Amino acid sequence: xxxxxxxxxxRVNLTPLIDVVFILLIFFMLVSSFSQWRELPLxxxxxxxxxxxxxxxxxxxxxxxxxISLNKQAITLKELLEILSAKLAVDAKHQIMLRAxxxxxxxxxxxxxxxxxxxxxxxxSLAKNEVSQSNAP
Amino acid sequence: MHLxxxxxxxxxxxxxxxxxxxxxxxxxxxxxGSFQTPEPLEVSSPQASISIEEAREVAxxxxxxxxxxxxxxxxxxxxxxxxxxAQLEPIQGNKxxxxxxxxxxxxxxxxxxxxxxxxLEITEVRIVTLANDE
Numbered sequence: 404x405x406x407x408x409x410x411x412x413x414r415v416n417l418t419p420l421i422d423v424v425f426i427l428l429i430f431f432m433l434v435s436s437f438s439q440w441r442e443l444p445l446x447x448x449x450x451x452x453x454x455x456x457x458x459x460x461x462x463x464x465x466x467x468x469x470x471i472s473l474n475k476q477a478i479t480l481k482e483l484l485e486i487l488s489a490k491l492a493v494d495a496k497h498q499i500m501l502r503a504x505x506x507x508x509x510x511x512x513x514x515x516x517x518x519x520x521x522x523x524x525x526x527x528s529l530a531k532n533e534v535s536q537s538n539a540p
Numbered sequence: 541m542h543l544x545x546x547x548x549x550x551x552x553x554x555x556x557x558x559x560x561x562x563x564x565x566x567x568x569x570x571x572x573g574s575f576q577t578p579e580p581l582e583v584s585s586p587q588a589s590i591s592i593e594e595a596r597e598v599a600x601x602x603x604x605x606x607x608x609x610x611x612x613x614x615x616x617x618x619x620x621x622x623x624x625x626a627q628l629e630p631i632q633g634n635k636x637x638x639x640x641x642x643x644x645x646x647x648x649x650x651x652x653x654x655x656x657x658x659x660l661e662i663t664e665v666r667i668v669t670l671a672n673d674e
Contacts, residue, residue: 421559423652428566435573442638443588447658447665465647503647510586512647513669517588529651 443513445529461487462530465503465511480515488522493521502530557643579640580610586643588669598666603641607649618653626660635661640668 463483464472471483477487490497501517504510519527580606601621602610609621616624628635637657641650652666 414561417559421555421562424559424562424566425567428562428569431566431569431573434575435569436576437573439587441588441669441671443669445654445665445667447654447662475564503651504644505648507647508643509641509645509647509650510643512650513586513588513667527656531651531655 443517460498460500461490462500463502463515465501465507465515467504467506469511471515480518482523484518487519487524489523491524496526497524498526498528499524500528500530553568561582566635580613580615581608583640583642584644585670587672598636598638599624599632600638600640600668601625603639603650603653605642605644607646621653622656622660625657625662628662634663636664636666637662638666638668 420475462474464475468470470477471480472478473483473486487497487499501515501519516527579602581602582650583602599611601624604610604669609616609618611624613620625635625637628637639650650667657665
């Protein structure tokens with residue numbers, strides 16, 4: 404059976420739709436952020452004083468020149484991690500006091516902190532100054 | 541002068557691959573992106589690989605590389621920050637705040653701030669970091 408019908412050509416103009424899609428695309432490209440934000444939690448406790456001559460505590464100082472000192476001896480980060488790893492193997496609760504000199508960028512402190520966390524060092528304190536007041540993260 | 545004008549027939553079909561790609565790009569940005577919220581200070585966070593996902597309800601304070609502090613939409617002094625921090629409502633019994641500090645901010649100043657916050661009975665400060673997959 405053949406149905407007779409007139410073939411009418413309806414042309415839909417898609418240009419406005421494409422314009423809108425382009426505008427939407429540009430909008431989402433500009434406002435989108437692909438940064439993965441995370442948080443490094445630091446537990447605070449009230450300051451306690453410790454003597455910086457205490458042999459059972461490792462005093463780590465981050466200096467402006469990217470030099471790290473452990474108990475007043477300049478060492479590299481790799482050496483620091485090796486020494487602390489050995490101390491933590493003996494005593495898992497070995498206390499580490501971490502101090503940053505003025506002018507040390509926060510990135511350096513965070514990098515050392517996360518490397519210490521990776522060593523499973525749970526007793527890390529941030530020291531405020533050389534006189535040795537601290538708060539423990 | 542008579543210019544010869546040739547009327548070319550317009551074929552929409554040739555534009556279809558372009559439209560397809562644009563649609564795919566649009567869907568990608570819709571699904572993969574998240575909206576950036578305007579911040580009171582320009583801060584580029586330090587990178588870290590060990591960190592946790594951020595929780596929304598925690599109050600966020602900002603610290604720029606040049607030592608300026610901000611909260612919500614306005615810059616504040618350190619004293620104002622301490623006053624605001626002291627007034628924070630505890631979340632599940634803990635006074636928690638978030639610090640979005642610039643990677644170039646003075647680490648010694650951050651440690652001093654943490655000490656002062658500890659004295660205000662803030663139990664936890666979350667330093668905002670940028671995920672580092674290295």
